[in-house]
Amino acid sequence: MSADTPLMKDPDAHANPPVDGAELIRFDKVTKRFGSNTVLDGLDFRVDSGKHVTLIGPSGSGKTTILRLLMTLAKPDEGTITVAGDRLFPADEKQIREVRKKIGMVFQQFNLFPNMSVLRNITEAPVTVLGLSKDEAEARARELLDLVGLADKCDERPSRLSGGQQQRVAIARALAMRPQVLLLDEVTSALDPELVAGVLDVLRDIAHTTDITMLCVTHEMNFARDISDQVLMFDSGRVIEAGSPEKIFSDPEHDRTREFLSAVL
């Protein structure tokens, strides 16, 4: 990857860019309950920098909750979460704000801002949060739109785009903040089947050409197999099996994994 690609991590953006392959995300004994329902039960897991990790498992097994905890959209009840050596939980507001900038997220429902043009959706946070000038942010946004194949849609409103196009804008918007970690929460689940491939192609491209760390929850097993370095099988709030995609998809050890895969493949 060359230094001028839009995804290259900005050396000024982070004081301590993690060494490739070093531990980037760490969950220690993380428990999350919703009422009497324990979604995550003393979860330990780690993700190394630059890796692409896919979380699979039945719905309700806590995969999305992990992404939401990392994005600080929810708080754990117990345990600690660390990102690039900095505590994300427990931590004070100021610290959370700093650590959060290292993380980007793409949502199932896109969640583009309907009151802004496509371009403004992407430039808003770089300008207000990172302090980029309007010109710098727009240049970055145009490069990213080009990357996701929507260079001609700058001035459109999100509502004028198809679901697949909206999701590609959402990916560009997340990348514009140059996060170290990109969280992908069932990003193709809300799309019409014929639009899924375009979004997955963009993500595959990003996975193969950048050093961004990816953590994704998906039901697209082929995509998981294609981009993942590691697959984690979840059940009832625990990782019951972890391994390379080859191992998990062709020779799973755990019965639950085998059952799950035979149901979805």
Place this chain on the structure above:
Amino acid sequence: MTWDWSAVGDFMPHFWDGLLVTLQALALGSLISFALGLVWALLMRTPTRWVRWPIGVVTEFIRNTPLLVQLFFLFYVLPEWNITFSALTTGVVAIGLHYSTYTMQVYRAGIEGVPPGQWEAATALSLPVRRTWTAVILPQAIRRVVPALGNYVISMLKDTPLLMAITVLDMLGEARLYSQQHFQFTEPLTVIGVAFILISYPASLLMRALERRLVR
């Protein structure tokens, strides 16, 4: 009863004076209610109970007591504490305050109608809270509530004659004054009745059109 066109002609100069006062009261009252209602709605979302509770009590009180009583209170009681405003200023403040307790409910619904995903996207982009409100939430919320606010403007228009009770010479005030001086009630009252419908009916059509365009 006979209809006297010359009385209409005689009344018209007074009518224009009254219309101007009515429209002033309506415009300023609307602005106050829009601004104050938004302030109430935002304060009601602060995490501190010591802010929400008093505002809840005060706005509930204002919403559930008649505007006419509030007008009398502001006009006749406040001067006893040496707080004196002109009749029109008092009327504008009373209408604006009274209706702000309704517009706050409109804003609340508008704000709650913005999907949670918008808040989550703003958090995921690290947008500061203030920026999230001004750039993401409020533009979407206000777009939704414009028709509802417009309907309150029409209600306010129909409440402006209450200002007559505190000596403001609005349309009704002028009509009553003219009637009492000339013993001709039919013509001035008819003129202002027609004026009200000429303003409020097109306005309500406009609101319906806005509603179709803005609320998706």
